[in-house]
Amino acid sequence: MGDQPLIDVDWILTNLGDPIGTSLLEHIKLSFLPILFGLLLALPLGVLSARWKPLYPPVLAGVNILYAIPSIALFFLVLPYTSFSMWTAVIPLTLYTLAILVPNVVDGLGQVPDHVRQAATAMGFGPMRRLLQVDLPVAVPFVIAGLRIASVATISMVSVASLVGLGGLGQLILTEGFRNYKFLTPILVGIVLSVALAFLVDGLLVLLQRWLTPWTRDDSRKAARAAAPAPEGDPA
Amino acid sequence: MITFERVSKRFPDGTVAVASLDLEIPTGRTTVFVGPSGCGKTTSLRMINRMVDPTDGVISIDGADVRGKDPAELRRTIGYVIQQAGLFPHRTIIDNIATVPFLLGWSKAKAHARARELMELVGLLPEQARRYPHQLSGGQQQRVGVARALAADPPVLLMDEPFSAVDPVVRASLQEELLRLQAELHKTIVFVTHDIEEAVKLGDSVAVFRPGGHLAQVDHPERLLAVPADDFVEGFIGYDRGVRRLSFFRADALPLRSDIVLGEEDTVARARETVRAHGEPWVLVVHADRTPKGWLGEPALTAAEPDALLGSLATDPYGHVFRVAEDSLRSALDASVLSPAGRAVGVDAQGQVVGVVAQSELGSAIWSVGGEESDPAERGAVGSDG
Ligand SMILES: Nc1ncnc2c1ncn2[C@@H]1O[C@H](COP(=O)(O)OP(=O)(O)OP(=O)(O)O)[C@@H](O)[C@H]1O
Ligand SMILES: [Mg+2]
Secondary structure (H helix, E strand, O other): OOOOOOOOHHHHHHOHHHHHHHHHHHHHHHHHHHHHHHHHHHHHHHHHHHHOHHHHHHHHHHHHHHHHOOHHHHHHHHHHHHOOOOHHHHHHHHHHHHHHHHHHHHHHHOOOOHHHHHHHHHOOOOHHHHHHHHHHHHHHHHHHHHHHHHHHHHHHHHHHHHHHOOOOHHHHHHHHHHHHHOOHHHHHHHHHHHHHHHHHHHHHHHHHHHHHOHHHOOOOOHHHHOOOOOOOOOOO | OEEEEEEEEEOOOOOEEEEEEEEEEOOOOEEEEEOOOOOOHHHHHHHHOOOOOOOEEEEEEOOEEHHHOOHHHHHOOEEEEEOOOOOOOOOOHHHHHOHHHHHOOOOHHHHHHHHHHHHHHOOOOHHHOOOOHHHOOHHHHHHHHHHHHHOOOOOEEEEEOOOOOOOHHHHHHHHHHHHHHHHHHOOEEEEEEOOHHHHHHHOOEEEEEEOOOEEEEEEOHHHHHHOOOOHHHHHHHOOOHHHHHHHHEEHHHOOOEOOOEEEOOOEHHHHHHHHHHHOOOEEEEEOOOOOEEEEEEHHHHHHOOOOOEHHHOOOEOOOOEEEOOOOEHHHHHHHHHHOOOOEEEEEOOOOOEEEEEEHHHHHHHHHHHHOOOOOOOOOOEOOOOO
C-alpha cells in the first residue's frame, strides 16, 4: 500500500454513486430483510413458547445451535438451493437473528405481572385480546432491545456475505479494496459506512421505542432499560 | 342475590379449597368473607365470576346459574378489585379506568367522560388522568382499581383484599371511602379480607371461613361479636370482642346530665353547692358558647375563694369528647376512660356540651346491651351507613 494517501478523495467522488452508493443500498437491503423476517418468525415462536412452556427449551436449543454454525458454512450450505441470489445471505442471517429475538420476545411476554394478567381476565379479556392489548405492548421494550442487538450483529455480518460473492459494503472492501488495487480508501469507506449504518439504525430503534412506549419514558423502571443478554458464541 | 348451593371446589392436585358451601349474598349489601390464610376465600370469590369453576354445586346470580353465561361477558358485568390493583402499566390512568367501557364498545369520548366522573367519585385529581400507574402511590393506585371496577356500573363488585397492601392510615381512609361510596351506590359487594376489624367495619354481614373451606358462621357483625358460633370463631375474632362490639350501639341513648355543667361566670360557692347537692366530686366548666373548658374537682373548689369566678380557676383538661348524635358507645367509653374526671363529655355537631356521663351510667348502658340475647335492631344499632 506504500506511499498512497490514506483517503483518496478523488476516488470517493468519482465512485460515489457506483460502487459506493449501490453497495450501501445493497447492504441496507441485505440487513433489513433478515431483521424483518427474523422478527416475523420470532414473534409467533416466542408467543407459542411463552404460552406453552414445554416448547421453549427445544426452541431455545434450536435457535442457539443455528447461531453456533459459522456463517461462512451456512452461506455455502444454502448456496446450492439459492445460488447467487440475495436469499443466500438473507436466509442464514434471518436464522441468526432468531437466537437473539426469540428469548427477548419470551422474556418480554413474561413481563406482565401475574396480578395484572388476572385483572385482565377478570374484566373480560379473552386470551387473544389479552395477548394483543396487554402482553405484547408490555413486551415492546424487550423486543426492541433484542432488535437493537440483532440489527447491529446483522449489519456487521452482511459484510461476510461478500465472501460468497454477494453485494453490500463487504463487496466494496473485498473487490475494490483488496483484490483490485490493495487500495485503502474503499476499505475505510466500507468500515465507516457500515459503522455509521449500525449507529443510525440503533438510534432509529431507540426513537421507535420512545414513541411506542410512552409509559417508560420518564422513569428508570426495569422494562425501560431491559438489556438483552447476547447468546454465547459469535458466528461472524 | 348471589347464591351458593352446596358448592365445592377440589383442585386437580386433590386440595379441597371449598367444601359444600351454602350461602346467600343479599343484593345491594356488603358481604365480607373472612378467615385465616388458605381457607378458600379467594377461591369462593372467583367462582362467582368464573375465574374458577366449582367441581360441585351451583352458583347463581339473581337465580341464573353463572355457568349458563359466557365467562368474558359475565365478567364485564362484575367489577373486580385485587390487592396489588392489577393496573395496566402501559395505559394511562384514564384509559385504565375506561377498560371495561372500551371492551363493551363505548366510544372513546363517552368512555373517557365516564372515567373522569369516576376519578372524581373515588377522590383522584383530574391532572392525574394522563399519568401512568407507576407514577401514583399505592393508595392512589388502589383508588384507580376501584374506579376501574365501577366503570361500567356493574351491579356486583368482587374485592379480594383490596386494601391490605397499603399502610394503616391509607387503609382506614380507603375503608371510609368505600363506606361512603357504598352508601351512595348500593352495589352487591363481596369483600375478602383476613382482618376481622376490617370485616366488622365494612360488612353488612360477615361470613367466617375455617380451614378446609367450611363456613363457620354468617352473621351481622354485631351478632358475630356478641355470639360467636364456636371456639374457632371466638378465637379468630380476638379477645376484646366485647369492647369492639360497642361500636355498633349509638351513644345517643346514654343518660347525659347537664346539672354538673357550670359556666365561667358562676362562682365557686355555687359550684360547691352543686357538688354537695348532687354528690358529684367534679363539675365541668364551659365557655360562654358552651364549648368545654375543663374539669374542676372537689379539692380545688375547697381551696378556692367562695366568691371567685370559675373562669378564673385552673381546670383539668377535659380530654376526648364524643359526639352524641353520631358516635358509638365505644367512643363514649373511650372518652370516659381517658378523662381525668372519669366522666365522658358529650357534644353536639357544633362542639357545644350537651352533657356528661359518668362511668357508672356508662357501665349500666353497656351492661344493658351486653347480653347475648340483645337485639341491636331494637336498641338503635349503628348501621354501616349510619
Ligand atoms: N390453582 C390451585 N391449585 C391447587 N390448589 C389451589 C389453587 N388455588 C388455591 N389452592 C389451594 O386452595 C386452598 C384455598 O386457597 P384460597 O386462595 O382460596 O385461600 P384464601 O382463603 O384466599 O387464602 P389467603 O387469605 O391466603 O388469600 C389453599 O390451600 C390453596 O393452596
Ligand atoms: Mg386469597
